[in-house]
Amino acid sequence: MRNIEHFINGASFAGASSRQPVFNPATGEIVADVAMGGEAELQAAVDAARAAQPQWAATNPQRRARVLMKFVDLVNANMKPLAELMSLEHGKTVADSMGDIQRGIDVAEFAIGIPHLGKGEFTTGAGPSIDMYSMHQPIGIGAGISPFNFPAMIPLWMSMPAIACGNAFIMKPSERDPSVPVRLAELLLEAGLPKGVFNVLHGGKEAVDAILAHPAIGAVSFVGSTPIAAHVYAEAARQGKRVQAFGGAKNHAIVMPDADMNMVADGLIGAAYGSAGERCMAISVAVPVGEGTAERMMKVLKPRVEALKVGPYTDSSVDFGPVVTAAAQAKIKSLVDSGVTEGAELVVDGREFRLQGYEKGFYVGACLFDHVTPRMEIYKQEIFGPVLSVVRAANADAALELVNNHEYGNGVCIFTRDGDVARNFSRQVQIGMVGINIPIPTPLAYYGFGGWKRSVFGDLNQHGPDSIRFWTRTKTVTERWPSSVLPGAEFSMPVFSGTK
Numbered sequence: 001m002r003n004i005e006h007f008i009n010g011a012s013f014a015g016a017s018s019r020q021p022v023f024n025p026a027t028g029e030i031v032a033d034v035a036m037g038g039e040a041e042l043q044a045a046v047d048a049a050r051a052a053q054p055q056w057a058a059t060n061p062q063r064r065a066r067v068l069m070k071f072v073d074l075v076n077a078n079m080k081p082l083a084e085l086m087s088l089e090h091g092k093t094v095a096d097s098m099g100d101i102q103r104g105i106d107v108a109e110f111a112i113g114i115p116h117l118g119k120g121e122f123t124t125g126a127g128p129s130i131d132m133y134s135m136h137q138p139i140g141i142g143a144g145i146s147p148f149n150f151p152a153m154i155p156l157w158m159s160m161p162a163i164a165c166g167n168a169f170i171m172k173p174s175e176r177d178p179s180v181p182v183r184l185a186e187l188l189l190e191a192g193l194p195k196g197v198f199n200v201l202h203g204g205k206e207a208v209d210a211i212l213a214h215p216a217i218g219a220v221s222f223v224g225s226t227p228i229a230a231h232v233y234a235e236a237a238r239q240g241k242r243v244q245a246f247g248g249a250k251n252h253a254i255v256m257p258d259a260d261m262n263m264v265a266d267g268l269i270g271a272a273y274g275s276a277g278e279r280c281m282a283i284s285v286a287v288p289v290g291e292g293t294a295e296r297m298m299k300v301l302k303p304r305v306e307a308l309k310v311g312p313y314t315d316s317s318v319d320f321g322p323v324v325t326a327a328a329q330a331k332i333k334s335l336v337d338s339g340v341t342e343g344a345e346l347v348v349d350g351r352e353f354r355l356q357g358y359e360k361g362f363y364v365g366a367c368l369f370d371h372v373t374p375r376m377e378i379y380k381q382e383i384f385g386p387v388l389s390v391v392r393a394a395n396a397d398a399a400l401e402l403v404n405n406h407e408y409g410n411g412v413c414i415f416t417r418d419g420d421v422a423r424n425f426s427r428q429v430q431i432g433m434v435g436i437n438i439p440i441p442t443p444l445a446y447y448g449f450g451g452w453k454r455s456v457f458g459d460l461n462q463h464g465p466d467s468i469r470f471w472t473r474t475k476t477v478t479e480r481w482p483s484s485v486l487p488g489a490e491f492s493m494p495v496f497s498g499t500k
Contacts, residue, residue, distance in 0.1 A: 001030065001031065001032055001033065002031065002032035002033075002179075003019075003032070003033060003035075004022065004032050004033065004034040004035065004178050004179055004182065004202065005035050005182075005202075006035055006037055006041055006044075006045070006199075006200055006201055006202055007182050007185040007186070007199060007200040008041070008044050008045045008048050008196075008199045008200075008201070009044075009047075009048035009052075009195050009196045009199070010048075010189050010194075010195030010196065011195075013041070013044060014035060015035055015037055015040065015041040015044070016040060016041075017035050017036045017037045017038055017040075017041055017202075017203070018035075018036045019033045019034065019035055019036060020033060020034055020036050020175055020204075021033050021034075022034050022089055022175075022176065022177070022178065022179075023089075023176075023325065023362075024088055024089070024091075025089075025090065025091030025321065025322040025323065025324055025325065025361060025362045026091055026311075026312035026313060026314070026321060026322055026358060026361045027312070027358060027360060027361050028326070028360030028361050028362065029360070031088060031089070032089075032179070034175055034178045034202050035202050035203075036175065036202060036203045036204060036206070036207070037201045037202055037203040037206075037207045037210075038203065038206040038207060038210060039206075039210045041201055041203070041207070042170070042201055042207065042210040042211060042214060043214075045170045045199040045201050046141065046170070046214060046216045046217070048168075048195070048196035048199055049141045049168035049169070049170060049196055049197070049199060049216075050141065050168070050216060051196055052168055052194050052195060052196030052197045053138070053140060053141060053166075053167065053168035053196075053197065055194065056163075056166055056167075056168065056194055056197050057137075057138050057166035057167070058166075059166070061114045061115040061118055061164075061166075062115050064114060064163070064164055064166065065111075065112045065113070065114055065115060065164065066192070067188075067191050067192045067193050068108050068111055068112045068160065068163070068164060068191070069112055070190075070191035070192055071108060071187060071188055071191035071193070072105055072108050072109060072112070073191075074187045074190055074191055075101065075105055075108075075184070075187060076105070078183075078187065079098055079101060079102075080094075080098075082097075082101055082152065082180060082183060082184075083095075083097035083098040083100075083101060084097070084313075085179050085180055085183065086100065086101070086151050086152060086177065086179075086180045087313035087321070088179075088313070089151070089176070089177035089178070089179055089180075090148065090149075090151060090176075090177045090324060091276070091312075091313060091321040091322040091323065091324055091362065092275045092276070092278075092313065092320070092321055093313050093316070093318060093319075093320065093321055094313055094316065095316070096274065096275050096320075097152075097313075100150050100151070100152050100153045101152045101153070103150075103153045103442070103445075104150075104152045104153040104154075104155070104156030104157060104160075105156065106444065106445040107156055107157050107160045107161065107445045107463045107467075108156055108160040109445065110160075110161075110445035110446050110463060110464070111160040111161050111163070111164035111467075112164070114164040114165065114468075117164075117465070117468045118136050118164075118165060118468060118472070119136075120133055120134040120135040120136055120474075121133060121134045122134075126478070127480075127494070128480075129480050129481065129483050130478060130479070130480045131478075131479050131480075132476065132477070132478045132479075133476070133477050133479075134474055134475065134476045134477070135474070135475050135477070136165070136468065136469075136472035136473070136474055136475075137166075137472060137473050137474075137475055138165050138166035138167040138471065138472055138473075139162075139165075139167055139218040139219045139242065139471055139472065139473060140167060140168070140216070140218045141167065141168050141169070141170065141216055141217050141218060142158075142159075142162040142167045142168070142169050142170070142217070142218065142219045142220070142221070142471060143169070143170045143171075143172065143211045143217045143219070143220050143221070144158035144159055144162075144169065144170070144171050144172065144220075144221045144222075145172045145208055145211065145220065145221070145222045145223070145224070145232065146158065146171070146172070146173050146174060146181075146223055147174055147223050147224050148174035148176040148177050148278075148324050149275070149278045149279060149280070149324070149384075150279075151173060151174065151177045151178075151179075151180040151181060152180050152181070152184065154223050155171050155173055155181050155184065156184070157449070157462050157463050157467075158171070158221040158462070159171060159198060161463065161467035161468060161470075161471050162219075162221075162467075162471040163188075163193070163197060163198060165468060165471040165472050167219075167471055168196060168197045168198070168199075169197065169198050169199070170199045170200075170201055170211070170217070171185075171198070171199065171200045171201070172200075172201050172202070172203060172207050172208065172211060173200065173202070175202055175203065175204055176324055176325060177324070178200075178202050181200050182200050185198050185199070185200050208232070212232065212235045212236050212239060212241075213235075213239060215239070217241065218241060218242060219241055219242040219243065219470065219471065220232065220236045220241055220242070220243045220244075220245075221243075221244050221245075221462070221470070222243070222244070222245040222246065223245075223246045223280070224246075224247065225247060225248050225382075226247030226248040226382075226408070226454050226455070227247075228247075229245040229246060229247035229248075229456075229457055230245070230247065230454075230457055232245045232457075233245040233457035233458060242470065243457070243458055244450075244456070244457075244458035244459075244460055244461070244462065244470060245456070245457040245458055246280070246450065246451070246455065246456050246457075246462070247408075247454060247455050247456065247457065248280070248382040248408055248410075248454070248455060249280045249281065249282075249382055249408050249410030249411060249451065249455050250284060250285060250379075250380075250381075250382055250406050250407075250408040250410075251271075251281060251282060251283050251284060251285070251408075251410055251411040251412060251413075252283070252285045252286075252287050252399075252402070252403045252406075252412050252413075253267070253268060253271070253283045253285070253286045253287065253412075253413050253414075253415065253439060254287045254289065254393075254396075254399045254400075254403070254412070254413070254414040254415065254416075254425070255286060255287065255288040255289060255293055255297055255414075255415045256289050256293070256396065256414065256415060256416035256417075256418065256421060257289060257290050257292065257293045258416055258417045258418055259293070259415035259416055259417065260415070260417070261296055261297060261300045262300065263415065263437065264297060264300070264301075264415045265297070265300045265301045265304050267283075267413070267415065267437075267438075267439035268283060268286055268301060268388060268439065269301075269304050269305065269308070270439065270440075271283035271413075271439035271440045272284060272286075272386070272387075272388040273305070273308055273319065273320055273366050273386045273388070274319075274320060275320060276320045276321060276322065276323050276364065276385060276386045277320075277383065277384060277385045277386040277387060278323060278324065278328075278384055278385070279440075280410060281410065281411045281433070281440045281441075281442050282384075282440075283388070283413065283439050283440070284382070284383060284387065284388060284389060285372075285379065285388075285389050285390075285391055286301075286388060286389070286390045286391070287390075287391050287392075287393050287399045287402060287403075288390065288392055288393070289393050289394075289395060289396055289398075289399050290393075290394070290395070291392065294370075294390065294392045297390075298347070298370060298390065301368070302347055302348060302368065305347075305348045305366050305368045305388070306348055306366075308320070308365075308366045310322075310350075310353060310355070310363060310365055310366070310386075311355060311358070312355075312358060312361070320386060321363075322361045322362040322363045322364075323362050323363075323364055323384075323385055323386075324362065325362060326362050328362065328384070328385070329362040329363070329364055331385075332364050332383060332384070332385030332386075332387065333351050333364065335377060335378055335381060335383050335385075335387070336349075336351055336367050336378070336387060337351075338376070338377045338378060339369055339372065339376060339377070339378035339389070342375075342376045342377065342378075343371075343373075343376075344369045344370070344371055344372045344373075344376060344378065344389070345369065345370045345371045346367065346368075346369055347368045347369065347370050348366055348367060348368035349365075349367060350364055350365020350366045350367045350386065351364070351365070351367070352365075353365030364385055364386055365386070366386045366388075367385075367386060367387040367388070368387075368388050368390070369387070369388070369389045369390060370390045370392075371390070371392065372389040372390060372391045373391065374391065374402065374405070376389075379391065382408070396421065396425075400425065400428060400429060403429055403430070403431065404428075404429065404430045406453075407453060407454045408451070408453060408454055408455045409430055409431045409432055409451045409452030409453030409454070409455050409456075410431070410432060410433065410451035410452075410455040410456075411431060411432070411433040411434075411435070411440070411441055411442075411451065412429055412431040412433070412434055412435070412441075413434070413435030413436070413437070413438055413439050413440075413441055414426075414434075414435070414436055414437075415437055416436075416437070422436045422437075430452060430453065431451065431452055432450050432451035432452040432455065432456070433449070433450075433451065443463075443464065445463050445464065446463075446464055446465075447463075447464045448460075448461030448462065448463060448464035448465065448466040448467075449461055449462045449463055449464070450462060450466070
């Protein structure tokens with residue numbers, strides 16, 4: 001059995017912490033154990049980061065970019081074994097794991113542009129013999145706290161811009177699937193990143209609390225559930241840190257009467273059931289507009305849901321695998337039970353799915369509800385499983401109101417052939433990321449990723465230009481050099497735009 005350690009100052013670091021088992025969700029078997037860190041292990045990571053960061057910040061941006069270029073090459077060369085390692089601990093298919101890694105590498109490729117992205121501004125002649133310019137300087141030490149569902153993508157979304165900007169970084173990945181972040185740290189070292197610039201600290205609540213309290217950590221990026229995101233935001237801000245905290249989601253797909261139903265079904269199948277629904281951008285609610293639209297959609301959708309193939313990641317023909325833990329499996333089934341109790345129609349029931357030879361795996365088959373109402377728990381809560389709820393809307397206004405009234409505001413999409421309808425919807429909907437005939441509207445690396453309402457706490461998004469702003473502080477310099485036209489002493493507020 002493998003022992004997964006922290007990665008601090010360029011080497012494996014056991015620390016004095018306790019250990020926790022890591023499971024293969026496909027079989028339910030323990031495949032490794034992981035060190036669980038606390039204040040002592042965090043201090044070791046901070047010491048390493050503090051020693052390495054000044055020299056890394058002084059490294060010119062082009063040389064920092066070259067390290068990331070080499071890192072991208074190394075990740076691409078190791079894509080298949082990284083994906084298999086991820087699938088072993090997470091349960092998602094290898095193809096899905098490769099997509100996870102690729103979307104993280106997209107942000108590394110964006111961050112390679114730091115020589116341009118990190119440039120400040122300059123104004124000559126802002127006043128009499130006065131020039132003014134700004135510069136973007138690193139925070140110092142940043143930290144990331146990432147969830148289990150994207151073991152490569154989200155750590156890379158957090159760390160790549162931070163490192164490119166000249167910061168040192170401490171990554172606290174999920175203890176449920178911790179191996180890939182350690183492997184990424186090793187590849188960064190191989191790419192030429194100095195020891196101590198990127199460190200991996202494993203752990204649970206104790207490690208998170210230590211990160212939030214440590215005075216040397218200047219900024220924290222978090223992704224997880226809304227209650228914890230709210231706590232992280234409040235506590236990190238109380239400690240004087242810059243913080244972005246991304247929480248839960250309940251993403252809707254609006255289906256207009258003119259929509260192409262085959263496109264709708266294909267989109268919903270992938271967006272609702274891909275990765276067993278364990279995505280913050282998963283579509284978990286379909287909203288057909290009008291009874292006729294609902295009936296046509298269900299006629300196409302139901303047989304496709306029934307035909308989905310569930311199994312272990314080692315079978316390349318499966319559509320999705322198990323959920324991450326036995327506790328997640330139990331929670332999903334309990335929420336499906338509540339939907340039945342509250343009166344929703346369970347059209348496809350995957351609760352009793354069993355796979356011969358994998359009876360101890362954490363599987364939940366695809367579930368499809370119809371006639372769900374906003375008062376039901378399966379509508380209110382983020383299920384984070386392979387469950388799609390259909391809420392029928394009488395008209396487009398009712399559908400829009402449904403989305404806007406939900407507490408979460410991460411993603412939404414609309415299926416329609418009408419450009420005017422889509423354009424108006426995209427402007428009126430109170431959601432951060434909108435898709436038009438795109439079921440998972442996750443922006444590419446050069447745009448920002450972030451929701452609205454209780455899906456996010458903080459002002460700046462992940463990746464895109466916001467990431468450079470988040471991981472740097474702006475300094476503005478106003479300068480004047482001695483010359484023959486210097487004015488005398490001034491005792492009023494300086495005004496550079498006048499006639500003097």
